[in-house]
Amino acid sequence: MCIEKLVIKSNIRNYDVFFENDSNFLSNLATKENTIFIIDENVWNLHKNSVLSSISPDRLIIQHVCEEIKNLATVCELYDKIMAFSPRKNLTLVSIGGGITQDITGFVASSLYRGINWIFIPTTLLAQVDSCIGAKTSLNYKNYKNLVGTFYPPSQVHIYPEFLKTLRKEDYYSGVGEMAKLHIMNGEKDTQKFIDSLKAIDELNFDTLLNRTRHCLEIKKSYIEDDEFDIGKRNMLNYGHCFGHAIETSTNFAISHGQAVVLGMILANKIALRQNLMSKDMEEYLYSNVLDAILVVDIPIFNIEKIIEAMKQDKKNTGNGLALVMLENGYQMTKITNLNPGEVVEVLEEFNKNNINRM
Template sequence: MHTLKVSPGAANYNVYIGSGALRDISSHLKHARMSNRLVLITNPFVFELHGYNLKEALAKDGFEVDVLTVPDGEEYKSLEAAGGLYDGLSAALVERRTPVLALGGGVIGDLAGFVAATYMRGMPLIQIPTTLLAQVDSSIGGKTAVNHGKLKNQIGVFYQPAAVFSDTAVLKTLAASQLSNGLAEVIKSAVIGDRLLFGLLERRMTELKYLDEKTLETAILRAAAVKARIVSRDERDRGLRNMLNFGHTVGHAIEAVTGFKVNHGTAVAVGMVTASRIACRMGLFPDRDLKRLMNIITAAGLPITMPELKIADVLEAIKHDKKVSGGRTKFILPVRIGQVIITDKVDLAMVAEALAE
């Protein structure tokens, strides 16, 4: 079991990474002297796979567990779904000290985190990510949000969890497409801050896709460490944390214009290639590194282009990006594997050319 410390602002918490991490949740709750009344928020599919056994184990250790479920899908990361969870919390007569356990992927983590942050002005939050994407990215750093209209994560708050439990054993239940979805965020982490991780991905992508335990834990730990290091220095997205949006400016726009029918990893993969092509054209990023990036994205089972996209729609969606300041959008561009810069010198014409390539 690996323990990764995260220290954003006044908050301090641990991320526990390894096979069997779920078994440690009960002892953590007792050690932290949290209430023996818990609320588990998940979706029906994940509850059947992992939630029922977790609930039973917690009950055996003396915890009373209420379960609230939300249907699976990005479309349920909404204010309406949050309202339904508020109703459920009210009906269950929870108290402010009642911990919320968010068991699921990025949608559940974001939604349950948003609800925990806002109900009664804040309830303790335990993130229990069950997808690779959530384990390396969305469960760490305290960003919670719901979508609004066609815009992703438009309404939200920063709210740090009390702990994160990333059990690598649960990833064995993921479909291949979901694993590839998460690998996009692992690749992103390598490009922005860990060239050794990038080398590992180049050498051992096959082992990762077959869920080799040692390789998987190493990759998750290194990717999560990149995220933890950045958010510990910039909790509120004032500057440095923008680096984590490498590939996401275009990626979020793709998700929006397709009505969230394209999954996050696929969109971010195309976004990373688009940003890297722009960097190449600006003379910032070596062509050989662009080729390495495209090769590793392809090896992960992800696309490097989406010719069916309507580029004009993507450009329009980018105008609504949360990183827009003074009418200019901040882009994260690589300068070499393991290092990126933040710039507002990218115009939409450059994005259009890169998307059309």
Template sequence: MQIMTVSSAIRDYQVVFAETMDFISELETTKDHYYVIDKKVWDLYGSSFKSLNTDLALILPISEEVKCLETVKTVYDALMKCSAKRNMTLISIGGGIIQDITGFVASTLYRGINWIYVPTTLLAQADSCIGSKTSLNYQGYKNLIGTFFPPTKVFINTAFLSTLESEDFYSGLGEVIKLYMIGGESSATAFIKEIDKIKERDRSALAKAIQEVLQIKLQYIQEDEFDTGRRNLLNFGHCLGHAVESTTNFLIPHGQAVLMGILFANIVAKNRGLLSKSRYEFLSRELILGNICVQHTSVLFNTDQIFEAMKKDKKRVGEGLALIMMLDDYSLKKFQDLQYDELAAGMKELGATLRVPTR
């Protein structure tokens, strides 16, 4: 069993890479615990929890709509009903949505209770489970409300990933690719050799990749836990990605929108002469294009809507739109000067490359 320690201003915590389901016995013997579990995960893996007392568990059907204050209240009520105490432990099992809801509950109940998190999607295992962010959607705005609160412990077992729908797997893969690119030339080229095994969901290839990308992410979050500087570069691909998600009514899963955002940023960087044509083509061919699956025939890139959505970027400070670009040496730089015409030209090239209509 491998262990990674993450330091945080609130508390340091361990990420345990578990090869079997034996870690469940540690969960079941945790004093004063209460479970919140994604219903789909419970239906698939409930039989592994032999001594789970269902009176001490809330099984939640998951969708982006339930990532809201009403569900937080449902969890508070369930905890109060079984006399929640400050030293209790909330154990949550599921993907990024379960993480965001329960992380918010754990950070606010008694101003912070113990919280063990078992991520069950690729996105949550390879990205969101470290970094201390909790988020809720509010009045149609995604992730508007939130806190910084780390878990007490994280258990990662790649066995969960075998049952993910392809769409959810490829969403997580988008974030994995982003982190390998941020890791630089040697990390990106090493990953290219592994990518087929990862897509076959080979458990050891997945475990290795997850450990490697969490190490890359760690370098950014430990230096800037509260996201006031360098950590913002982890938003590579997200400037356009968020706009693509919202303007297509979330038809495109998050990590896939991020990959499209990376391709767009690389197009602009190439056209500005910041990224050589050969590097652009190498990254597109080896890492990006084969891993974007646009399944929805109804997807259309509407440049005007994307422009409006990017203007609302909560971290935008300059005159133009913000865009994080990769330079030829794989370093990242945030620009604040993207104007409408350059966006429109980039969108046209993106649409032609992905064979998605643009307007």
């Protein structure tokens, strides 16, 4: 049963996020005519005999998922597989999986017949708390991550925490990283609320997860509804991501997105501290109570040259220096575009030194 609904306003078309506490929504979708399902292979294998048992194999495409297949070649393969079902133009595509499944199938849905009806069921915590709204679809092109894409929201999103039970720890904590980011961005009270919820989140308590997830989506909604096409306020959601993307690239995606974002927030806070934008107390408070508490990956020794190179390539760069979104005292967000690479080198060198000492 759907226990709650959130409406997201979009320039393209308003859409609904449903919070579910059983799998009836899937049985209902499975009986709809002219519907094709694309499901992440891992999710299908783990849930085909339980949550997904109502989905008939004769309208199913199982998709192997990894960052390397998030490209135009996979999109073309999916066009072929969909057309093999001889669908009518008014078909509905239902995709079930994490952010990669969302990005590929969203692109397919936005381009096939210039846009078909698309329903997304996120199965990772990251996709549930963050990527499922905002309407972005992205593909990698050659070595450029998320270079190609469209704005195309699903018509419906269904959030069902049951899927999260089978996530690997690092993938689960990738979502916890994005959850932390949104709570921190929304101020001191929400940061404390997140800290108070950490134990329940760790124990996969569904009530807490649904509450925190709904709150994350409400926070993100306030940014994307004001600036859906990411030309102003929405940029602030890149807190932790300027370093985070560079860390992902420089480690060849060995670190999951949300965990790289946690490291990115730690580094952005260190720059804010150096620039007297954030007090030492605040930096330490966020590090000890939130960021260090949710890091589950081994912290790498950063390849400083590669990180600087990746930050220079960041498509959000518009100024003379590097772009960085930072949190300031009072939990205000700010973005600078003139960050000196020398300052980044110093912070990364110090971070590497402390990291080696911890080993």
